[in-house]
Amino acid sequence: MVKWDVIVVGAGAAGCLAAECTARKGLKTLIIERKPMERIGQKTCGDAVGIHHFKRLNLDTPKGEELADIMEGIMVHSPDDQTVFKVASEEYSGFVVDRREFGQRLLRYALDRGAELYDSSNVRDVVVTDDAVKLKYRRNGKLEEVTTSVVIDASGMNGIVRKKLASLIGVSPTAHISDLEICYREIVKVKEPIPDKFGHIYLNQELSPGGYIWIFNHGENVINVGLGIQMSKKINPKEIYDKFIIKKFDILKNREVIHGGGGVVAVRRPFEYLAWNRVMFAGDAAYTVNPIHGGGIGSSMLSGRLSGETAVEAFEKEDFSINTLWSYPIKYMKEYGSKQVGLDIFRLFLQTCTNDELNHGMRQKLIKEEDVLRASLTGEVKLNITDKATRVLRGLGHLKLLLKLGRTAKYMKEAKKLCANFPKDPSRLHSWLSELNKLYVEYKSNL
Ligand SMILES: Cc1cc2nc3c(=O)[nH]c(=O)nc-3n(C[C@H](O)[C@H](O)[C@H](O)COP(=O)(O)OP(=O)(O)OC[C@H]3O[C@@H](n4cnc5c(N)ncnc54)[C@H](O)[C@@H]3O)c2cc1C
Structure with missing residues (x-):
């Protein structure tokens, strides 16, 4: 059986940047992704990414088909809509992307560098031994096995590797329900777009308890609108959307729905063990989303890149133990994780x-x-x-x-x-x- 140097589970923003990094350095890299190749990138999301992430990661900014709209900043509306905080800066300016096109670009980065992709392949089991990691995945109804020196879990909210290794590591397999936001989102055609280039966030503890409602322009007369609710409130966001949100916002009158769907996002501090022996966790699988605004595309890419770089270092040292891989959590905490912890506390405040x-x-x-x-x-x-x-x-x-x-x-x-x-x-x-x-x-x- 072939032994891979690095296997990345999941071809989202985190997985593609991790694989791009390891493949670029000549490591034999495999991405295992449960979606078929043409659907990689597609996701129910707010689709907004700050420009600073592209600068930090030295990536081209979205253009052409990939660029749905630009965002000059954010306007946060109080529940009574009497006060609006206008935040215009680099941190809050950026792009609204076509998620599939953007995801396909990130995938191309990895494949062009030599990473291989097993698409339509669902990872089902993970076993870490002293000298390898074994993964079982299901493809076309058949269970297959692959072996690698290092695995990077970039499987998003599913966090399949995290779940399988949770008892070994001694952590909870999933985030606590009160740290999760359940969302409903639509991409809709509207008569008039938002008259400015700001992303609009509406705080409202009655309609979106523990979360918020968002409306972002998404191209000509198209908007991305949705809401997130703290999952522990046990309220269905789609029901709130249908019953109240549609009526609350004039812009949604006579809307034509292009896509509607749900999703879950963890708004908490980063995963306790970003690295383990032969294993690293990146993106949503490692809870890297910003606890206040729920944006996670940029931090997923960052954590993917940092975990990939750490895998390369581990090969240079020929040591895949937690001691070597620990440089990844150190780097991530310094650059993003510490801020996440502070914002997590602020999130707990806001939710009350x-x-x-x-x-x-x-x-x-x-x-x-x-x-x-x-x-x-x-x-x-x-x-x-x-x-x-x-x-x-x-x-x-x-x-x-x-x-x-x-x-x-x-x-x-x-x-x-x-x-x-x-x-x-x-x-x-x-x-x-x-x-x-x-x-x-x-x-x-x-x-
Ligand atoms: C409704 C909603 C709105 C959001 N809005 C924004 C926003 O406006 N801006 C922003 O920055 N972030 C937003 N986010 C968060 C953002 O979408 C995520 O943080 C980001 O996509 C995470 O990237 P990732 O690569 O970690 O995971 P994902 O993009 O979820 O990728 C994980 C990949 O792993 C694959 N996978 C999962 N399990 C397996 C398995 N067992 N075997 C093989 N493959 C597997 C999946 O198919 C998927 O392709 C939003 C999230 C939601 C739910």
């Missing part, structure tokens, strides 16, 4: 706010527009609690909101400090995680 609190908090600008941006870049919030805001909120009986926000900022800062000490050695991860979990428990106990 009522519509009334969000309305008043935004109206009083407890966080300034420019600091919303800073928070999303750094994972820390700078508060703008003026005497006037305190007086107004006290008068409205919302002093608790100020206290909650103050505590949140403090815990975000502490979490970031802890992340700056992310263990250089995997043997220290356990005690580091205990400290982080303690911080979460303390924070949540008083929410």
Whole structure:
């Protein structure tokens, strides 16, 4: 049986960039993907990607068929729609992509570098031994086996390798239900597009509890509209969409649905073990989505690239143990994961706010527009609690909101400090995680 150097499970954004990287360095790379080749990239998604991800990864920005629209920034609407935060910057400007075309480009990167693809092949089992990883996959009804030195799990929310190895690693096979967002999204033809080039986010704890509603332009008279709801609320987003969202937004009157579908996204801190012996986890399989806005295309590509680079280093050292692969979690935490931890705490705060609190908090600008941006870049919030805001909120009986926000900022800062000490050695991860979990428990106990 052929032994591959690297097998990447999943040909999404994370998997393609990982495979591109290892194949480019001459490693014998196989991608196993359950979709047929022509459907790779297709996905129910908001389709928005920030320009800074392309810069960081040195990738061409979307053009032609791949570019559905541009986005100059984000407008966040309060539940009563009385306050709108306009955030226009590099972090929030970018592109709305045609997901299939974009995905096919990323796939071409990997295949052009020499990676091989087994499409329509569903990975069913994974076994790690001292000298290899064995994967079983089903194709055309037949169960086949392949062997590799290193596997990268880039299988998205399915996280098949993570699930199969969870008990060996000692982690939960899936994210907690309260850390998941269940979404419904449509691509629709409309009479008039949004009159600006901003992505619109509507906070509303009654219609989209623990999540938000989005409307993005997606080409000429076409929009991408959807909502996410914290899964633990046990509310069907499609029912809310059909019953309320369609009526709430005039733009949706007489819409012509091009595509409607559901999806789930994990909005939490990164997976505890981004690397293990002979195994790395990237993209949604490693929970790399931004906990506040749920965007994960950019961070999936980043984690894919970093895991691929680490696999190359492991081959140079001829060591595939967790000790060598640990440089991947270190790099990821430094570049993106630490910020994710801070934003995860902010997400927990936002999810407990009522519509009334969000309305008043935004109206009083407890966080300034420019600091919303800073928070999303750094994972820390700078508060703008003026005497006037305190007086107004006290008068409205919302002093608790100020206290909650103050505590949140403090815990975000502490979490970031802890992340700056992310263990250089995997043997220290356990005690580091205990400290982080303690911080979460303390924070949540008083929410
Ligand atoms: C409704 C919704 C809206 C979103 N909006 C945005 C947005 O606007 N901007 C943004 O940046 N992010 C958004 N996201 C998140 C974004 O889609 C993901 O973070 C990103 O696509 C993850 O990339 P990935 O490569 O990790 O996983 P995926 O793109 O999901 O790729 C995983 C691949 O693995 C394959 N696979 C799974 N299991 C197996 C198996 N057993 N064997 C073989 N192959 C397998 C799948 O078929 C798939 O091709 C949204 C998500 C949802 C659900």
